[in-house]
Amino acid sequence: MNIQRIETFSNEFICFVRVTLGDGSQGWGQTAPYHADITAQVVHRQVAPWVLGRDSTDIDALGDRVMEKEHKFPGSYLRRAFGGVDTALWDCRGKREGKSVCELIGGSPGPVRAYASSMKRDITPEDEAARFAGLRDRYGFDAFKFRVGAECGHDIDEWPGRTEAIVPAVRSVLGDEVSLLVDGNSGFSPGRAIAVGRMLEDHGVVHFEEPCPYWEYDQTRQVTEALSLDVTGGEQDCELQNWRQMIDGRVVDIVQPDVCYLGGLSRTLRVARMAGAAGIPVTPHCANLSMVTLFTMHLLRAIPNAGRYLEFAIEEADYYPWQYGLFLDSPYGIRDGMATVPDAPGWGAEVHPDWLAQSDHRESVLA
Numbered sequence: 001m002n003i004q005r006i007e008t009f010s011n012e013f014i015c016f017v018r019v020t021l022g023d024g025s026q027g028w029g030q031t032a033p034y035h036a037d038i039t040a041q042v043v044h045r046q047v048a049p050w051v052l053g054r055d056s057t058d059i060d061a062l063g064d065r066v067m068e069k070e071h072k073f074p075g076s077y078l079r080r081a082f083g084g085v086d087t088a089l090w091d092c093r094g095k096r097e098g099k100s101v102c103e104l105i106g107g108s109p110g111p112v113r114a115y116a117s118s119m120k121r122d123i124t125p126e127d128e129a130a131r132f133a134g135l136r137d138r139y140g141f142d143a144f145k146f147r148v149g150a151e152c153g154h155d156i157d158e159w160p161g162r163t164e165a166i167v168p169a170v171r172s173v174l175g176d177e178v179s180l181l182v183d184g185n186s187g188f189s190p191g192r193a194i195a196v197g198r199m200l201e202d203h204g205v206v207h208f209e210e211p212c213p214y215w216e217y218d219q220t221r222q223v224t225e226a227l228s229l230d231v232t233g234g235e236q237d238c239e240l241q242n243w244r245q246m247i248d249g250r251v252v253d254i255v256q257p258d259v260c261y262l263g264g265l266s267r268t269l270r271v272a273r274m275a276g277a278a279g280i281p282v283t284p285h286c287a288n289l290s291m292v293t294l295f296t297m298h299l300l301r302a303i304p305n306a307g308r309y310l311e312f313a314i315e316e317a318d319y320y321p322w323q324y325g326l327f328l329d330s331p332y333g334i335r336d337g338m339a340t341v342p343d344a345p346g347w348g349a350e351v352h353p354d355w356l357a358q359s360d361h362r363e364s365v366l367a
Helices: 036-051 059-069 076-097 125-139 162-174 190-202 217-226 240-248 265-277 291-300 353-357
Strands: 003-010 015-021 026-030 110-117 143-147 179-183 207-209 230-233 310-313 338-341 360-365
Touching (some): 003 036, 015 036, 015 076, 026 076, 036 059, 036 076, 036 360, 059 076, 059 265, 076 265, 110 125, 125 143, 162 179, 162 190, 190 207, 190 217, 217 230, 240 265, 265 291, 291 310
Parallel strands (some): 110 143, 110 310, 143 179, 179 207, 207 230
Antiparallel strands (some): 003 015, 003 360, 015 026, 110 338
16 A cells, blocks of 8 residues: 655654555654654655655665665664654554554564663762662662763763762662663763773673763773673664674674664664674663654564663653653553553554644645
């Protein structure tokens, strides 16, 4: 069935995409958050012309067509834009076949273990540990991720001594029964990252994310080879050739593609298969409660090399106000530390009409 219409509904932070096929069936997807109004322009200018009128069933081929037709524009925006169409087509297919997306890709609805993911660096070690304890008691989380260093910090901490203080503070409050993960956000040189990593190992931290500038693969590989805990990364990478280099070169122990940054579910499945062939687990990045976490839940219920947990953002409306009010009924809820993939067709979520009414609407239609 051919693609007849592509619509975007956007603001600065979110861009939802709706596709309509020739028989009137529809599906919803989403581009990556942030500067999403710019991404919406790319959808109509550089994606829609190459997919309107095309067969909707081979989504992988559509992605290749867009990337090749727009080969002079490698990089993030084009992938983010196509990701909105890709995820909408998967939703449409699921609704037409009466299956959830995870079933379409070989999985089944059900629970996914989640870790509580902090986005804050302006929080004291004591306050971070206390809020984690509250989330453990309320929702049953048994894994937590927090920030060390400073984002692209060149070895300068968010404030002096914070990294060395927060790790033992969180471990002391939560005890040994929980899993601890940390995110360096490209903050360290290899030498400093290795020193921090050894301190993390001493406190039983199991996951050290993006310790060095993410684009410097050789630096990250040095850290991976020096440490016994899992060094992870990949959220920013959107080019498949970079993923081949990362996986073939054993740059990290665990790969972390972001479905929206990478260009949709189909391209993420390619990365998962590459990683699977190399024996590398996949623990995707999904750091907010827009549709990206829902996409990731479906993915983790289907791929054989799924990592141990789902990233689940814990920031509330005072920090991420734009991620609230997106859905008619929220697809997210944590019980006993688990999120649940719904058994509804497609992604199993409906965008809230009130949000759509306040968005900027554009459409591209087959002539």
